[in-house]
Amino acid sequence: MEAVLSVEGLEKSFKNTKVLHNITFDVHKGEIMAILGPNGAGKSTTIRNIMGIMYPDDGSVTFHNHQGSEIPRHKIGYLPEERGLYKNVKVMDIILYFAELKDYPIKKAKERALQYLEKFGLEGKENVSVEELSKGMGQKVQFIGSIIHEPELLILDEPFSGLDPVSQDVFKQEIKELANNGTAILLSSHQMNLVEEMCDRLFMINRGQKVIYGSLKDVKSKYANFKCTILGDNSAQQLESINQVTRVEQDGYSSVLYLEQGIELPSWLHTLPNNLDIVELKVDRISLHEIFVDVALGRSIAEEVGGTYAQ
Amino acid sequence: MRNSIKVGKWEIKRNIKNKSFIISLFLTPLIFVFFATVPNLLSGNDYDTTTTVYVNDELGTYEVIEPIIEENNMMNWDLTETNEELPTVQHRFEEEPNSAYIQIDEHTAENGVVTYVKGDDVSSQFSNQLRIIEQPLKQLQLQNANLTEEQLELISTPILFEAADGNEESQASQEEITTNEIGMVDPYESGIPAAFAGLVLFSIVITGMMIFQSASQEKKDKVAEIILSSVTPGELMQGKILGYFVLGLIQVGVWMLFAIPIAIYMLDDVPVLQHLLVPETLILVFIAILGYLLFAALFVGLGATLEDASSGSNFQGMVMMLPFIPVVIIGPVLSDPSGIVAQVGSYIPFTSPTILILRLAILDEWPWVEVLIGITILLVSIWLFMKLAGKIFKVGILIYGKNATPQEIWKWLRA
Numbered sequence: 001m002e003a004v005l006s007v008e009g010l011e012k013s014f015k016n017t018k019v020l021h022n023i024t025f026d027v028h029k030g031e032i033m034a035i036l037g038p039n040g041a042g043k044s045t046t047i048r049n050i051m052g053i054m055y056p057d058d059g060s061v062t063f064h065n066h067q068g069s070e071i072p073r074h075k076i077g078y079l080p081e082e083r084g085l086y087k088n089v090k091v092m093d094i095i096l097y098f099a100e101l102k103d104y105p106i107k108k109a110k111e112r113a114l115q116y117l118e119k120f121g122l123e124g125k126e127n128v129s130v131e132e133l134s135k136g137m138g139q140k141v142q143f144i145g146s147i148i149h150e151p152e153l154l155i156l157d158e159p160f161s162g163l164d165p166v167s168q169d170v171f172k173q174e175i176k177e178l179a180n181n182g183t184a185i186l187l188s189s190h191q192m193n194l195v196e197e198m199c200d201r202l203f204m205i206n207r208g209q210k211v212i213y214g215s216l217k218d219v220k221s222k223y224a225n226f227k228c229t230i231l232g233d234n235s236a237q238q239l240e241s242i243n244q245v246t247r248v249e250q251d252g253y254s255s256v257l258y259l260e261q262g263i264e265l266p267s268w269l270h271t272l273p274n275n276l277d278i279v280e281l282k283v284d285r286i287s288l289h290e291i292f293v294d295v296a297l298g299r300s301i302a303e304e305v306g307g308t309y310a311q
Numbered sequence: 312m313r314n315s316i317k318v319g320k321w322e323i324k325r326n327i328k329n330k331s332f333i334i335s336l337f338l339t340p341l342i343f344v345f346f347a348t349v350p351n352l353l354s355g356n357d358y359d360t361t362t363t364v365y366v367n368d369e370l371g372t373y374e375v376i377e378p379i380i381e382e383n384n385m386m387n388w389d390l391t392e393t394n395e396e397l398p399t400v401q402h403r404f405e406e407e408p409n410s411a412y413i414q415i416d417e418h419t420a421e422n423g424v425v426t427y428v429k430g431d432d433v434s435s436q437f438s439n440q441l442r443i444i445e446q447p448l449k450q451l452q453l454q455n456a457n458l459t460e461e462q463l464e465l466i467s468t469p470i471l472f473e474a475a476d477g478n479e480e481s482q483a484s485q486e487e488i489t490t491n492e493i494g495m496v497d498p499y500e501s502g503i504p505a506a507f508a509g510l511v512l513f514s515i516v517i518t519g520m521m522i523f524q525s526a527s528q529e530k531k532d533k534v535a536e537i538i539l540s541s542v543t544p545g546e547l548m549q550g551k552i553l554g555y556f557v558l559g560l561i562q563v564g565v566w567m568l569f570a571i572p573i574a575i576y577m578l579d580d581v582p583v584l585q586h587l588l589v590p591e592t593l594i595l596v597f598i599a600i601l602g603y604l605l606f607a608a609l610f611v612g613l614g615a616t617l618e619d620a621s622s623g624s625n626f627q628g629m630v631m632m633l634p635f636i637p638v639v640i641i642g643p644v645l646s647d648p649s650g651i652v653a654q655v656g657s658y659i660p661f662t663s664p665t666i667l668i669l670r671l672a673i674l675d676e677w678p679w680v681e682v683l684i685g686i687t688i689l690l691v692s693i694w695l696f697m698k699l700a701g702k703i704f705k706v707g708i709l710i711y712g713k714n715a716t717p718q719e720i721w722k723w724l725r726a
Contacts, residue, residue: 053539053709078540082711084533089325097321101314101541145537 001028003064004153004184010049010059012042012208019045021209023059027153027184032175034199035188036292042208043188044081047157050186051078065152074102077151081158081188083142085130091117092126095145104149116144120170136167143171147178154178156187160194172198192289204292212291224285226265228257232277243271253279258286314542318550322525323557336562340569362433363410365393365400370415375447386440397428408432413441419448420455503574503586505672508595510570511563512602512664516634518559519606522551523631526614526708535708544705552607559603594682595668601689602664605696606634612700615707616715626717637665648673657685660692699724 003026010023020042027033035043048054050061052071066072085094092113099109117123120140125133133141139162147154156175160168176198179185189195195202202219204212212219230239231254239248244260259268265283326332366373373392380388393400393412400412411429419425425448429437453463529535538547574583613630640662643652648670656666663685671677706723707715715723 051540053536073541076540078537080533080536080540082533082536082709084531084537086325086532086534087528088329093324098537098541100317100321101538142537146540 322554
């Protein structure tokens with residue numbers, strides 16, 4: 001696949017703390033690439049370095065299809081994490097201002113703006129003052145502003161924060177559609193469940209370092225092992241002694257057993273001791289969310305499985 | 312530059328469409344007019360209504376008094392000579408409450424007492440205004456006192472103060488200030504361009520404050536980062552300075568639409584336009600514009616450090632006060648426009664626009680060397696402040712949720 005953006009060996013320090021260590025990834029045409037990580041992991045810093053709002057201490061940001069060291073701003077759409085709109089202006093005026101800043105033809109921008117307003121359920125709001133919009137409506141207008149000029153690369157920093165589930169779905173749908181039409185999309189989020197359903201590849205970052213980088217499919221088959229939840233009165237010691245159990249989490253009556261990679265589920269079930277107290281038993285795969293939480297807390301997955309990747 | 316113009320255009324459009332800007336645009340001159348006229352209206356109708364003044368002159372001074380009063384456009388007296396004695400005119404004031412009666416007779420010549428009666432509607436200023444005839448009457452008294460020519464001349468010659476230099480060669484350049492000289496030069500000739508430049512400066516200090524508001528609001532609305540994905544921080548800053556500069560000019564333009572007709576009407580003897588359209592105006596306006604650029608740089612940088620203008624620290628408050636420093640030294644400058652305070656004031660960037668304009672308005676001979684030094688210092692400071700403001704703006708505009716401390720600002724400046 002054709003790479004639109006390549007980030008290589010990005011390093012950044014604030015004062016004496018290093019906030020980005022050797023960050024390297026690509027964003028391809030027509031794909032949704034997600035940067036995932038806990039708060040303060042360095043997601044926004046990475047994005048701001050790409051956008052030229054900050055400058056990296058080391059490393060390079062390359063926009064393919066572009067010569068020169070200048071950032072091709074008019075080819076990029078950007079929705080920052082800290083975002084807002086001018087208050088006392090009309091919705092259409094501000095969208096057209098964003099389009100004008102990107103050198104996009106005003107007439108075309110106007111048509112597109114009307115289309116998108118309608119798509120997002122904001123028809124007839126084009127002449128309404130921004131301060132009369134609800135927060136969700138404002139977010140939609142900001143989103144329209146970031147894609148009004150048909151960018152080649154769309155960078156969305158926490159696009160779903162502060163949105164209700166219905167609006168989240170609308171955004172998700174639109175982002176997928178843009179990717180299908182060939183836009184390269186880089187988005188950051190800590191809302192795993194949303195990202196799990198839509199991203200093609202992901203870059204997991206913690207304390208400024210790469211933890212996992214790969215396609216969603218690979219990551220899932222690699223890290224999303226089985227886990228077994230047992231309701232019953234069992235000691236942790238006893239559970240830990242079971243074959244192929246990497247870790248046990250106990251919360252009173254309920255115990256979660258994390259199982260080794262590549263396990264044969266039916267034969268493993270046979271190895272369960274007869275004296276276990278089982279009121280209820282459930283087996284499923286670890287979700288991206290759990291991988292994320294483990295990463296955030298720096299626990300076993302990162303240590304045991306992902307440990308080799310974290311260096 | 313193209314991006315700066317786009318930002319500038321947006322700022323203009325945004326403000327022009329804003330109701331509060333339009334209201335203040337038209338309200339400010341109206342408030343000025345209100346304050347200029349209402350106290351006069353309240354204090355009496357000296358300007359509008361004519362007071363009929365009957366003069367019973369037994370000394371023959373009427374011919375001298377009449378032109379003096381007619382020439383004075385502060386007084387609106389309709390002089391009428393009469394022969395009637397005081398008791399016979401008493402009843403008249405009931406019918407004509409806006410009239411007065413002055414008796415100038417032997418008693419005046421001997422004791423210097425002028426008897427007058429005024430109707431109820433005559434302004435309380437009347438007795439003060441009467442002083443205008445003091446001079447001719449005194450003259451008459453002196454003539455009657457049988458003084459010799461020399462004595463007369465001696466009495467009527469004002470006292471002369473001579474500032475003599477120790478160095479004899481410089482005698483030629485000694486300054487002579489006579490008590491008569493004040494008011495001899497037409498104050499409007501240099502006053503009108505200065506007033507205009509002052510108005511420009513005032514307006515742009517106001518718009519400078521608007522820049523501050525705008526930068527601070529940009530932070531508050533968190534829109535800066537979106538804009539910075541399309542333009543560089545420098546372009547955004549320049550665009551703001553440019554946009555508000557044009558807004559300031561629009562403001563001055565609208566105010567002039569009010570001010571020029573009013574000035575022409577109020578000062579009907581003064582060729583206002585003739586005084587305004589002189590090369591001096593250009594220089595004064597140029598100085599005013601330099602003043603704008605300096606304060607615009609200062610305010611745009613400062614605005615980027617503050618999320619909420621009302622919660623600024625003492626530091627930011629002090630910077631906000633910088634444009635008002637000239638007020639402190641205006642007294643000494645007025646009393647001695649070539650003095651040391653005035654000179655120093657012309658060289659300090661924060662005071663020089665105001666002080667230069669003020670001095671150039673008062674002085675007949677422009678101190679060109681000082682003006683040039685002042686302007687040079689201003690230009691250098693503008694360049695420096697723009698650089699520094701750019702550094703502060705770049706970092707400050709993206710800091711959310713807090714105001715920057717002086718230590719942080721210092722750090723950004725050194726970066």
